Amino acid sequence: MARLVQFDRLGGPEVLTLRDVEVGTPGAGEVRIRVDAIGLNRAEIMYREGAYFDRPAFPSTLGYEATGVVEAVGEGVDGLAEGDPVAVVPAFLQSEYGTYGDHVIVPAAAVVPRPANLDPVRAAAVWMAYITAYGPLIESGRVRPGDHVLITAASSSVGLAAIQIARHIGAIPVATTRGSGKRQRLLDAGAAHVIVTDEEDLPARVKEITGGEGVRLAFDPVAGPGVExxxxxxxPGGSLVVYGALDPRPTPLPNAHSYPELTSSTYTLFTITKNPERLRRAVAFINAGLASGSFNPVVDRTFDLADIVEAHRYMAANGQVGKIVVTVDHAGSSS
Structure with a gap:
């Protein structure tokens, strides 16, 4: 038996329940993993609430990321074997698979070796954050050394990864945060400049920082009217990349009469993770940055799997800087 987090209706954190469930054996192209740690993501809040593009079928589990050890492999799986320390990357729908449990089955295509220099908790804070930032900053080729990059909601795990990736390639990360309480932590995390949007005029401050030019890329998870x-x-000639929907209001498309010439697009990390060759490049890039010390996943706080409701409440409060990670105590498991 496995302990899995499930929910039977949409709602707040209280709908999440830890249950004993038969985990079964992996099918063709699947892997069963004994989970050590789980990285939490805001997409899982949206999924639980019914605000995500993927809709749950009840009873539903959830979760995109985990680290652990391979317990069993299904037919047709190559390159993975029992006992391998691994990590799960977001490369599937939560309505099909989930990582919130002590033993889970996931697609083998979503499993990569755990970085050798990271413990399970820090390794659980890597893949959603760094692959999400990798796509627009590296894979697209839009950002070059010396370019200014605007990173909004920068205290998130993705925002912090984007700061580190920008620094790694010689770009200049300009971070935003709503309140001044996170300013110093963002500077300590590597931001060249921090703009407190509740206190400062964002476009004016950016123009001051960039000598009147503006940023080459804006990387935004908020969406809504604020994109204007x-x-x-x-x-002029720069790019606006929207990769989230923290503001559920309609997002206007900037028009040529009011804004400089720019490319506006949406982005999801599935662009990378569901393409084997792009994922291979992303994993190689991120592993190199981890090995060199350029990339340092930031863990804000850990919770036990039994405290998943409190972990979701903490995430919803939006006070963290970095990743929230849930740990699994197998000593207390009956499986």
Whole structure:
């Protein structure tokens, strides 16, 4: 038996329940993993609430990331064997698989070796964050050394990864945060500049930082009407990439009469993780950065699997800087 987090209806954190469930054996192309740690993501809050593009079928589990050890492999799986320390990357729908449990089955295509220099908790804070930032900053080729990159909601795990990746390639990360309480932590994390949007005029401050030019890329998870303000901070010919929907209101498309010439697009990390060759490049890039010390996944706080409701409440409060990770105590498991 496995302990899995499931829910039977949409709602707040209280709908999550830890249950004993028969985990079974992996099918063709699947792997069963004994989970050590789980990385939490805001997409899982949206999925639980019914605000995500993927809709749950009840009873539903959830979760995109985990680290652990391979317990069994299904037919047709190559390159993975029992006992391998691994990590799960987001490369599937939560309505099909989930990582919130002490033993889970996931697609082998979503499993990569755990970085050798990271413990399970820090390794659980890597893949969603760094692959999400890797796509627009590296895979697309839009950002070059010396370019200014605007990173909104920068205290998230993705925002911190984007700061580190920008620094790694010689770009200049300009971070935003709503309140001043996170300013110093973002500077300590590597941001060249921090703009407190509740206190400062974003476009004016960006123009001051960039000598009037604007940023080459704006990387935004918020969406909503605020993208119009973000667009005013972009240099002519630059790019606006929206990768989230923290603001559920409609997102306007910046128009040529009010904004500089720019490319506006949406982005999801599935662009990388569901393409084997792109995923191979992303994993190689991120592993190199981890090995060199350029990339340092930030863990804000850990919770036990039994405290998953409190972990979701903490994530929803939006006070963290970095990743929230849930740990699994197998000593207390009956499986």
């Amino acid at each position: 303000t973000v667009a005013l901070a972009i240099a």
